Amino acid sequence: xxxxxxxxxxxxxxxxxxxxxxxxxxxxxxxxxxxxxxxxxxxxxxxxxxxxxxxxxxxxxxxxxxxxxxxxxxxxxxxxxxxxxxxxxxxxxxxxxxxxxxxxxxxxxxxxxxxxxxxxxxxxxxxxxxxxxxxxxxxxxxxxxxxxxxxxxxxxxxxxxxxxxxxxxxxxxxxxxxxxxxxxxxxxxxxxxxxxxxxxxxxxxxxxxxxxxxxxxxxxxxxxxxxxxxxxxxxxxxxxxxxxxxxxxxxxxxxxxxxxxxxxxxxxxxxxxxxxxxxxxxxxxxxxxxxxxxxxxxxxxxxxxxxxxxxxxxxxxxxxxxxxxxxxxxxxxxxxxxxxxxxxxxxxxxxxxxxxxxxxxxxxxxxxxxxxxxxxxxxxxxxxxxxxxxxxxxxxxxxxxxxxxxxxxxxxxxxxxxxxxxxxxxxxxxxxxxxxxxxxxxxxxxxxxxxxxxxxxxxxxxxxxxxxxxxxxxxx
Ligand SMILES: [Zn+2]
Numbered sequence: 001x002x003x004x005x006x007x008x009x010x011x012x013x014x015x016x017x018x019x020x021x022x023x024x025x026x027x028x029x030x031x032x033x034x035x036x037x038x039x040x041x042x043x044x045x046x047x048x049x050x051x052x053x054x055x056x057x058x059x060x061x062x063x064x065x066x067x068x069x070x071x072x073x074x075x076x077x078x079x080x081x082x083x084x085x086x087x088x089x090x091x092x093x094x095x096x097x098x099x100x101x102x103x104x105x106x107x108x109x110x111x112x113x114x115x116x117x118x119x120x121x122x123x124x125x126x127x128x129x130x131x132x133x134x135x136x137x138x139x140x141x142x143x144x145x146x147x148x149x150x151x152x153x154x155x156x157x158x159x160x161x162x163x164x165x166x167x168x169x170x171x172x173x174x175x176x177x178x179x180x181x182x183x184x185x186x187x188x189x190x191x192x193x194x195x196x197x198x199x200x201x202x203x204x205x206x207x208x209x210x211x212x213x214x215x216x217x218x219x220x221x222x223x224x225x226x227x228x229x230x231x232x233x234x235x236x237x238x239x240x241x242x243x244x245x246x247x248x249x250x251x252x253x254x255x256x257x258x259x260x261x262x263x264x265x266x267x268x269x270x271x272x273x274x275x276x277x278x279x280x281x282x283x284x285x286x287x288x289x290x291x292x293x294x295x296x297x298x299x300x301x302x303x304x305x306x307x308x309x310x311x312x313x314x315x316x317x318x319x320x321x322x323x324x325x326x327x328x329x330x331x332x333x334x335x336x337x338x339x340x341x342x343x344x345x346x347x348x349x350x351x352x353x354x355x356x357x358x359x360x361x362x363x364x365x366x367x368x369x370x371x372x373x374x375x376x377x378x379x380x381x382x383x384x385x386x387x388x389x390x391x392x393x394x395x396x397x398x399x400x401x402x403x404x405x406x407x408x409x410x411x412x413x414x415x416x417x418x419x420x421x422x423x424x425x426x427x428x429x430x431x432x433x434x435x436x437x438x439x440x441x442x443x444x445x446x447x448x449x450x451x452x453x454x455x456x457x458x459x460x461x462x463x464x465x466x467x468x469x470x471x472x473x474x475x476x
Contacts, residue, residue: 032105150186168248222253349398
């Protein structure tokens with residue numbers, strides 16, 4: 001039975017799907033005005049692991065991740081509705097049209113997604129292509145008398161939605177008290193949020209614009225996700241995921257819009273990825289610890305090691321991202337891959353009756369941990385024990401070709417979630433004469449260090465040999 005920590009109720013709950021056997025999930029996707037950084041990807045990868053585990057468990061999953069290409073303002077927490085559209089700002093900065101910016105960064109995002117092996121979502125709807133649905137939803141909200149018009153746009157009156165603040169824990173009264181000087185004096189409350197922005201003031205020359213009953217303009221960021229999730233997944237979602245920083249005001253406002261417009265519960269389970277820090281500091285361009293996926297690949301890290309670093313830590317623990325962690329991840333992946341090669345190359349002798357029971361108990365432990373709020377680190381632990389026991393069995397009793405297939409197919413099912421293992425048989429290659437000389441020299445050097453009991457140096461030489469694709473085994 002799958003249990004998940006619901007960040008709305010702040011407790012673990014048993015999962016019950018809206019429709020038996022199905023699971024639908026909406027993930028707030030990127031705002032395509034610059035390269036997504038690894039912090040963004042940690043949230044997308046959390047959703048990927050959830051989707052993959054539900055598929056593994058036999059669910060029919062429908063995953064929607066939107067592309068925000070209009071309406072997300074530069075003022076990060078956006079409660080003032082005062083910033084400039086992030087895409088319009090990027091268009092000036094890079095001297096490209098706003099449409100070029102949108103499609104360019106969307107393309108780069110899709111490349112990152114592929115590199116990090118995220119499962120493809122059912123669809124990546126663009127906000128700019130769903131303005132009609134947004135206008136429809138705003139009209140419904142207008143009929144329900146929860147919005148009002150000012151000279152510069154349409155706003156949701158949060159005092160009309162009593163549950164506003166339940167997700168983030170922000171109480172309206174304390175929000176009001178702590179409010180900064182309101183820029184827009186027409187607003188009834190500083191925290192009323194924009195549904196539609198008109199083309200006046202700093203938005204006078206906004207390039208992306210649409211006609212609406214309230215004049216030409218563009219949608220607010222929050223209404224996009226309410227409208228697109230309804231269009232593709234319906235009025236009540238099983239899961240809605242995002243980063244911790246999406247909770248307020250973005251998700252809080254989505255709830256207000258969707259529940260008022262649809263008269264239905266919007267989301268059954270909310271999941272938020274804890275913020276990522278880099279070398280124990282907040283990631284920022286000025287600190288120089290701002291990594292994009294492509295930055296890390298250029299530094300020589302494999303996509304697998306990046307993926308594993310994010311998915312192997314529980315999504316609710318704070319991840320301190322460091323290059324050492326990437327190296328450790330690579331070592332762990334190598335361990336699994338060496339084991340896979342060991343299995344592939346093991347001599348087929350006789351049937352080993354213990355293999356099936358080792359697989360069965362490992363699988364149970366794995367699922368027990370994953371069912372407990374996606375405890376990935378807890379789910380990985382039995383896999384290390386698994387490798388040890390299997391190796392022991394092979395040395396002791398040997399295995400049959402059926403045993404081999406059982407082991408490999410179990411590991412493949414694990415990899416349908418982790419997606420970092422390599423099952424391709426590695427053929428041994430002949431060394432060139434030059435390489436053979438280098439290898440001989442290195443082995444001599446290593447023997448020397450070992451004779452001197454200088455294990456650290458001996459290990460270094462072995463690593464060097466490994467890098468050349470040469471594996472050393474010390475036998476009696
Ligand atoms: Zn969103």
